Amino acid sequence: MTNEFTPDEGPAQDVAWIVDALRWPARPDELDGGERTVNAMAAAIAGVKPTTLPHSRHGRRRIGVLVGIACVGIGGVAAAGAASVSRLDIVTPVSDEQPATTADSVLRPTTVTTTTSTPAPVPYVVSHDDNEGDEGNDRRDEDGTTDPGVAPAVVSSDEQATTTSFECAEGNHGTTVSSVAHATPPGSDHAAAIVTAAHSDCDSDDPDETSTTTVVIDTTAVPDTSVPPHTDDNRTARNANAGNDNGNGNRDSGNANAGNANAGNANAGNANAGNANAGTGNGNAGNGNAENGNANAGKSNDPNGHANGKGNAVEPAD
Amino acid sequence: MGRGRGDFDVLVVLAAGGDRDALGELWCGHQSSLLRYLRGRGCDDFEDVASQVWIDVARGLPGFVGGEVEFRKWLFTIAHHRHIDEVRRQDRRIRAEAAKPAPRVTSPHDNGDLAAALHLIRRLPPDMADAVLLRIVADLSVADVAEIMGRREGTVRVLVHRGLQRLGTMVPPRLESWESGGTHGSSRSLDLVR
Numbered sequence: 001m002t003n004e005f006t007p008d009e010g011p012a013q014d015v016a017w018i019v020d021a022l023r024w025p026a027r028p029d030e031l032d033g034g035e036r037t038v039n040a041m042a043a044a045i046a047g048v049k050p051t052t053l054p055h056s057r058h059g060r061r062r063i064g065v066l067v068g069i070a071c072v073g074i075g076g077v078a079a080a081g082a083a084s085v086s087r088l089d090i091v092t093p094v095s096d097e098q099p100a101t102t103a104d105s106v107l108r109p110t111t112v113t114t115t116t117s118t119p120a121p122v123p124y125v126v127s128h129d130d131n132e133g134d135e136g137n138d139r140r141d142e143d144g145t146t147d148p149g150v151a152p153a154v155v156s157s158d159e160q161a162t163t164t165s166f167e168c169a170e171g172n173h174g175t176t177v178s179s180v181a182h183a184t185p186p187g188s189d190h191a192a193a194i195v196t197a198a199h200s201d202c203d204s205d206d207p208d209e210t211s212t213t214t215v216v217i218d219t220t221a222v223p224d225t226s227v228p229p230h231t232d233d234n235r236t237a238r239n240a241n242a243g244n245d246n247g248n249g250n251r252d253s254g255n256a257n258a259g260n261a262n263a264g265n266a267n268a269g270n271a272n273a274g275n276a277n278a279g280t281g282n283g284n285a286g287n288g289n290a291e292n293g294n295a296n297a298g299k300s301n302d303p304n305g306h307a308n309g310k311g312n313a314v315e316p317a318d
Numbered sequence: 319m320g321r322g323r324g325d326f327d328v329l330v331v332l333a334a335g336g337d338r339d340a341l342g343e344l345w346c347g348h349q350s351s352l353l354r355y356l357r358g359r360g361c362d363d364f365e366d367v368a369s370q371v372w373i374d375v376a377r378g379l380p381g382f383v384g385g386e387v388e389f390r391k392w393l394f395t396i397a398h399h400r401h402i403d404e405v406r407r408q409d410r411r412i413r414a415e416a417a418k419p420a421p422r423v424t425s426p427h428d429n430g431d432l433a434a435a436l437h438l439i440r441r442l443p444p445d446m447a448d449a450v451l452l453r454i455v456a457d458l459s460v461a462d463v464a465e466i467m468g469r470r471e472g473t474v475r476v477l478v479h480r481g482l483q484r485l486g487t488m489v490p491p492r493l494e495s496w497e498s499g500g501t502h503g504s505s506r507s508l509d510l511v512r
Binding site: 014015017018019020021022023024025026027030031033034035036037038039040041042044045046047 | 335358436457482
C-alpha cells in the first residue's frame, strides 16, 4: 500500500479494523470466475484491435494473415470451379511484348496471396499504352492522375483502338474475364464480350508456354467514361466479371457494388474470386464469398466501409 | 504492488496483446479491490459490473500508458463511471439496500469483517463512501481521488476525514481481542493512523 493517510484524514483506531478489512488480500471467493472474465477480456482485445491503430500492429497483422488464408482457400475452390467451365477455343498466342497493364499483379497466381500482410493491389486497368509502365497499383483518371479509390466505368485508355488484347497467363481465367468486363463499356456489346472472355480458354495446353486470350471488343461503340458506375449496365458488367472484383468493384462504387455484385451470377462469383481475391490478397471478396456464397462483398464491405479491395485485408481506409 | 515499473509495463504489453496469463495476473491483482469498491458503493450487481469494467479495461489496454499506479487509477476511474451508470439504472434498489439493517458485527477478524466494513461504508453519503473507498481500497492518492471524483483535493481530504469519523460512530464497541492486538493486521492499521 503506497498511500499513507495524512493526520487530518487519518482513521481513528475505531475504524482501523475497517481499513484492514478493506485492504486484506483477496479472498478465494473474490477470485471466482477469473477464467471467464479473462476469456471475455481476451475476446474484447481481439475485437478491438482493428480500430486501435497505434497499438494494434500485431492484431492487424494477424487479421491480415487470417484473411489471406481464407482467400487462399476460397481461391483454390474458385480456381477449381473455373477450370470446369467449358471454354471456346479462341486462344491465340501473343507476342512477348505484353501490354504494360498486364502487370504482374494482374496475372499473379493465387499462390501470391501468401503475402497477405501487404495485400497486393488489384489493377483495374486492362489495356494501356505501353508507356504507362507498371501501374498495377493504381488506376488512372482521364487526366492521368491516379485515384486508387475510384474505378472508372470504362477502363480502356486507348479510345482509338478497336481491339483489346488480354492475356490469360497461368490459367488465371477469372482475372481475364474480370478485365474484359471492366474494359468493356456498357452497352449492347458488353455482355457479349464478357461471355466471350468467360468462355475463352486461357489455360495453356503446354505448361511451359504462357498462352493468352485475345478478346475483340468494339470499344468504338461508346467508351463513355462519364457513365455512372451504378447503372444497370454497369452492374451487369460487374456481375459478369464478377469475380474479378469483388474487392475492387466494391471499393469502387461503394454502394452499388458489392451487392450487385455477385449476386446471381454464379460465374462471376466463382471465377474471379479465386483470381482476384486470392491473387491480389483482397480479402473481402474472399470473406464475403466464403460466408455468403456469391453475395460476397456486400457483407464484408459493410464493416469496413468503402475500403474493400485493399483495405479489408488490413483495415478501413479511414 | 511490489512489482517494478518495468515488470508492470511488460505485463500490460502482454495483456494488451491478448496474453491470457498476463490478463489473468492483472485481474487477480486488482479484482478483489475492485469488487470491494463496488460493494462499498452499494452496487448490487457488483460482479457483473466488475466484469464489465474488466472488459472496458481490456478494450483500452492497447492504448494504456503508465505504471501500476496509473493502471489502478484508470481501473477505478472506469469503475467509478460504471457505478454511476449502474446507480442511474438501479437507484431504487440501492436505496433499499442502504436501508437494510447492519449485520451483527461481532468481531473485526471473523469471516464477516469485510462484509461488515462494506456495509458500514454503504451507509455513508455517496461522496464520502466514494472518497473513502478510493483512498483505502483503491489505495489512490488524494490527488488521484480528486481527479476521479471531479473534486478538489481539499474536498477529498475532508470527505475522507468525515467519512472515517462517521464510520467510527457506527462501529460497535471494540472487542477485547481487538484492543489487545490479537487481530490480523492490527499493527498495520495502527501504523496507518500515524
